[in-house]
Amino acid sequence: MKRLDAVVPIYNEDKILPELDARLRAVLAGLEFDWRVIYVDDGSVDDSGALLATLAKEHPRVSVVHLSRNFGQQLAIAAGLATADADAVVLLDGDLQDPPEVIPDLITKWEEGSDVVYAIKRQRKEGWLKRKMFSLFYVLLRKMSSVDIPADAGNFSLMDRSVVELINSMPERSRYVSGLRAYVGGRQTGVEFERAERFAGDPRQSPRRLIRMALDAFFAFSEIPLKLATFLGFVVSGIAFLVLLTVLYKRLISGEAIIGWASTMTSILFLGGIQLMSVGIIGEYIGRIYNETKARPAWIVSRYRNMGDRRATDIPSPLHETAPAID
Ligand code: UDP
Ligand code: MG
Numbered sequence: 001m002k003r004l005d006a007v008v009p010i011y012n013e014d015k016i017l018p019e020l021d022a023r024l025r026a027v028l029a030g031l032e033f034d035w036r037v038i039y040v041d042d043g044s045v046d047d048s049g050a051l052l053a054t055l056a057k058e059h060p061r062v063s064v065v066h067l068s069r070n071f072g073q074q075l076a077i078a079a080g081l082a083t084a085d086a087d088a089v090v091l092l093d094g095d096l097q098d099p100p101e102v103i104p105d106l107i108t109k110w111e112e113g114s115d116v117v118y119a120i121k122r123q124r125k126e127g128w129l130k131r132k133m134f135s136l137f138y139v140l141l142r143k144m145s146s147v148d149i150p151a152d153a154g155n156f157s158l159m160d161r162s163v164v165e166l167i168n169s170m171p172e173r174s175r176y177v178s179g180l181r182a183y184v185g186g187r188q189t190g191v192e193f194e195r196a197e198r199f200a201g202d203p204r205q206s207p208r209r210l211i212r213m214a215l216d217a218f219f220a221f222s223e224i225p226l227k228l229a230t231f232l233g234f235v236v237s238g239i240a241f242l243v244l245l246t247v248l249y250k251r252l253i254s255g256e257a258i259i260g261w262a263s264t265m266t267s268i269l270f271l272g273g274i275q276l277m278s279v280g281i282i283g284e285y286i287g288r289i290y291n292e293t294k295a296r297p298a299w300i301v302s303r304y305r306n307m308g309d310r311r312a313t314d315i316p317s318p319l320h321e322t323a324p325a326i327d
Pocket of ligand 2: 203
């Protein structure tokens with residue numbers, strides 16, 4: 001029988017976990033698969049950790065990876081993928097915005113031969129501003145990225161084992177999983193679905209975290225911002241040259257005197273702005289290079305539960321460490 005792993009990142013979701021677990025396990029139990037759920041407790045500070053421990057005790061098919069602190073959604077996902085070793089791996093959010101009932105549709109496409117089946121949000125349930133920001137993010141990312149990253153496809157997806165192994169072998173610490181998934185290539189298929197509202201509570205991804213994730217995506221998948229600095233440099237130099245010609249013409253040929261404090265100030269401020277922006281862009285890349293060269297583990301696991309023989313996949317990797325058991 002083929003095996004299926006469902007990876008779910010969890011950060012302070014104790015109001016949702018019982019419902020999520022019941023619905024997810026009901027869907028998986030109806031499949032012709034040997035299945036397992038891998039919850040990643042991303043350093044929750046509510047009762048999620050304890051709830052997950054109980055679930056793992058009661059259900060042998062529930063595995064848990066507890067991270068030693070909050071590492072952020074993308075790394076929590078990466079931690080889950082690192083322990084997944086089934087033939088197909090489904091990735092979904094833990095707030096029931098990605099309905100588990102869609103999983104059979106993803107499986108059908110995989111069985112038809114796709115390596116990656118990503119779920120496309122037909123309609124976002126977020127407010128107007130957040131929706132606009134998301135569409136702007138995807139437009140920019142798709143314009144700038146050298147990889148074809150599909151719009152409106154978030155974490156919710158099914159990946160073939162070969163894809164998960166490739167992603168696991170990528171050594172970078174700044175991990176935008178939807179981008180890495182697209183990078184792998186192969187046969188990638190989209191399936192539309194109706195995105196539900198968050199079952200309870202506020203998004204755990206605060207606007208600040210979302211912006212950080214967007215910047216990670218931009219800078220990890222595009223060098224265009226760097227080239228933008230060069231482009232602006234050329235444009236400004238071109239303008240400066242034209243201005244110089246006019247000044248020379250006026251001085252030498254038409255003999256008009258040039259008075260102008262405002263024009264000088266404007267040029268200085270304009271140039272200063274462009275220079276600061278360019279330095280800032282370079283800084284974004286250098287910061288990321290610095291982060292990669294420090295080569296710290298991208299996440300630290302404090303405890304595994306119910307991994308069974310899959311502890312074997314807990315291979316030493318430069319990407320993660322296992323801390324001495326905390327309890
Ligand atoms: N999440 C996580 N670590 C974090 C933030 C979020 O594991 O630091 C989880 C969260 O518990 C949820 C999923 O990631 O299961 C999606 O988070 P959220 O609903 O806040 O994101 P959004 O819907 O805004 O993308
Ligand atoms: Mg959500």
